[in-house]
Amino acid sequence: MRPQQIWPEEFASLYRAKGYWRGESFPEMLRALAAEHGDREAVVGGDQRWTYAELLARAEGAAAGFRALGWEPGDRVVVHLPNIPEFFSVIFGLFLARLIPVYALPAHRLTEIRHFATKSEAVGYVAADRWDGFDHRGLARALREERPEIKAVILGEAEDFADFRAFPDEKLKGEPEPSPSDVAFLQISGGSTGLSKLIPRTHDDYIYSFRASAEICGLTPESVYLVALPAAHNFPMSSPGFMGAFSVGAKVVLAPSPSPEAAFPLIARERVTITGLVPPLALLWAQAAGAATEDLSSLKVLQVGGAKLIPEAARRIGPALGCKLQQVFGMAEGLVNYTRLDDPEAVALETQGRPISPDDEILILDDAGNPVPEGEPGNLLTRGPYTIRAYHDDPAANARSFTPDGFYRTGDVVKRTPEGNLVVQGRATDHINRAGEKISAEEIEDHLLAHPEIFDAAVVSLPDPSLGERICAFVIRNPGAEALKGPQVKAFMRGRELAGFKIPDQVVFVPDFETTAVGKISRKALRAALRARYLAEQEAKN
Numbered sequence: 001m002r003p004q005q006i007w008p009e010e011f012a013s014l015y016r017a018k019g020y021w022r023g024e025s026f027p028e029m030l031r032a033l034a035a036e037h038g039d040r041e042a043v044v045g046g047d048q049r050w051t052y053a054e055l056l057a058r059a060e061g062a063a064a065g066f067r068a069l070g071w072e073p074g075d076r077v078v079v080h081l082p083n084i085p086e087f088f089s090v091i092f093g094l095f096l097a098r099l100i101p102v103y104a105l106p107a108h109r110l111t112e113i114r115h116f117a118t119k120s121e122a123v124g125y126v127a128a129d130r131w132d133g134f135d136h137r138g139l140a141r142a143l144r145e146e147r148p149e150i151k152a153v154i155l156g157e158a159e160d161f162a163d164f165r166a167f168p169d170e171k172l173k174g175e176p177e178p179s180p181s182d183v184a185f186l187q188i189s190g191g192s193t194g195l196s197k198l199i200p201r202t203h204d205d206y207i208y209s210f211r212a213s214a215e216i217c218g219l220t221p222e223s224v225y226l227v228a229l230p231a232a233h234n235f236p237m238s239s240p241g242f243m244g245a246f247s248v249g250a251k252v253v254l255a256p257s258p259s260p261e262a263a264f265p266l267i268a269r270e271r272v273t274i275t276g277l278v279p280p281l282a283l284l285w286a287q288a289a290g291a292a293t294e295d296l297s298s299l300k301v302l303q304v305g306g307a308k309l310i311p312e313a314a315r316r317i318g319p320a321l322g323c324k325l326q327q328v329f330g331m332a333e334g335l336v337n338y339t340r341l342d343d344p345e346a347v348a349l350e351t352q353g354r355p356i357s358p359d360d361e362i363l364i365l366d367d368a369g370n371p372v373p374e375g376e377p378g379n380l381l382t383r384g385p386y387t388i389r390a391y392h393d394d395p396a397a398n399a400r401s402f403t404p405d406g407f408y409r410t411g412d413v414v415k416r417t418p419e420g421n422l423v424v425q426g427r428a429t430d431h432i433n434r435a436g437e438k439i440s441a442e443e444i445e446d447h448l449l450a451h452p453e454i455f456d457a458a459v460v461s462l463p464d465p466s467l468g469e470r471i472c473a474f475v476i477r478n479p480g481a482e483a484l485k486g487p488q489v490k491a492f493m494r495g496r497e498l499a500g501f502k503i504p505d506q507v508v509f510v511p512d513f514e515t516t517a518v519g520k521i522s523r524k525a526l527r528a529a530l531r532a533r534y535l536a537e538q539e540a541k542n
């Protein structure tokens with residue numbers, strides 16, 4: 001099924017009339033950037049430095065190479081790349097060839113890649129040979145075994161796969177531009193229920209979101225944006241991210257890892273002015289800055305988002321790093337909120353900001369669907385010029401996640417301050433936000449239940465001083481399986497070829513789930529009860 005994203009005509013024409021949707025596509029944007037900023041530095045990563053002209057030339061070469069593999073316009077290609085410059089030549093190459101990237105995170109493994117490839121009906125997989133101790137060629141081989149129609153392209157030692165770096169120096173001729181209302185790529189949802197859903201974003205809607213973000217974040221051609229989080233994630237991609245930085249002709253620097261050891265020397269050398277982090281990393285940076293020998297004085301803005309930043313932690317960040325803190329509360333489905341750079345300090349410390357667009361509609365509703373009194377917490381629903389109206393090919397998820405009039409149910413519980421800033425209070429859905437990575441309890445439970453000695457399992461989030469939340473699995477063993485211990489459960493989970501961040505941090509064995517009191521209860525209520533009981537027991541011990 002070809003990905004599409006359709007807004008009702010009355011909304012589409014409103015968004016065009018207001019100038020949000022400019023009728024621009026990614027290929028047009030890249031060509032315009034190369035024409036205007038050709039000699040300026042666009043990308044710095046590893047030992048490579050590309051100007052905007054080189055970025056375009058490399059993307060053109062990639063586009064021709066991809067099409068030479070037989071990939072046709074509209075085909076989907078899973079992109080599984082770390083923070084290396086070729087991430088950009090690959091994705092812009094795909095855009096130029098009118099192919100549709102499906103963005104996987106570097107931590108994803110066969111289980112997730114298989115799901116993205118199946119769900120998107122991908123024809124291709126693009127990966128580095130090795131990264132972070134993992135060999136993607138092994139994954140590509142396993143994928144090929146299951147889905148022979150998927151061709152892999154490897155960066156580095158390609159072995160028996162197509163070799164990206166050996167693509168001939170050619171250009172597509174007479175290639176039409178994609179329509180700006182076409183889907184440009186598929187982003188991955190955090191996945192609150194079961195497996196990740198695919199998020200179809202159009203050229204028009206996405207380009208609006210990062211151009212407007214670039215303005216809110218004060219980006220200019222003199223800005224230097226550091227991609228510290230994985231480039232495939234929506235936050236470093238578009239809030240304002242590297243796309244926002246490119247859109248104004250700024251320089252984008254890639255950090256191979258978000259650790260202070262990797263990032264600080266890059267900040268000093270490249271005079272980085274802005275970057276984005278999840279809360280645990282921001283706190284790590286603030287801590288490391290005290291002893292750092294590098295000159296971090298170029299850094300003007302540190303954005304923090306992806307998970308809740310508590311005010312006490314927020315207070316430490318600016319003074320420690322000598323920069324302004326900006327909170328970012330966003331989601332790959334669309335809506336992004338920012339505290340503004342000229343907001344009073346209390347707003348930046350205590351709120352998660354307000355939407356990008358005057359036409360982002362925000363509803364805060366009680367469980368019955370009625371608006372809560374102003375200032376009270378409620379479920380956040382949203383609709384707007386860059387928030388999707390549907391997931392790709394998933395009627396059940398769409399029925400759950402969208403109202404009949406097109407509002408996206410974010411699953412977040414928020415309240416609104418009198419000035420219109422949102423404060424995230426928690427969430428209504430049952431996922432774990434582990435240092436910004438969203439993990440579905442249900443998905444992890446399904447893997448645990450595949451263990452022959454596990455009778456039942458319930459997965460919950462527990463508060464964690466460094467991760468924000470950690471994954472705890474309550475496990476009931478089969479009779480006679482008392483020898484099964486936590487390390488074996490974790491080892492079993494590692495063997496499931498899953499992203500490492502999904503392995504439970506803690507396994508607690510329980511004899512039963514004690515659900516008799518209420519009779520048959522929902523999984524959600526069960527998880528909540530187990531979590532509450534465990535936390536109360538811990539409290540009593542201390």
Ligand code: OOB
Nearest residue numbers: 190234235239305306307308328329330331332424
């Ligand atoms: C970002 O996107 P996703 O799709 O990985 O996760 C979205 C969810 C939100 O629904 C919310 O539950 C949580 O992540 N979240 C936050 C937050 N930012 C995201 N919760 C509390 N405070 C925040 N500041 O995580 C994302 C996408 C674009 C920009 C920034 C983050």
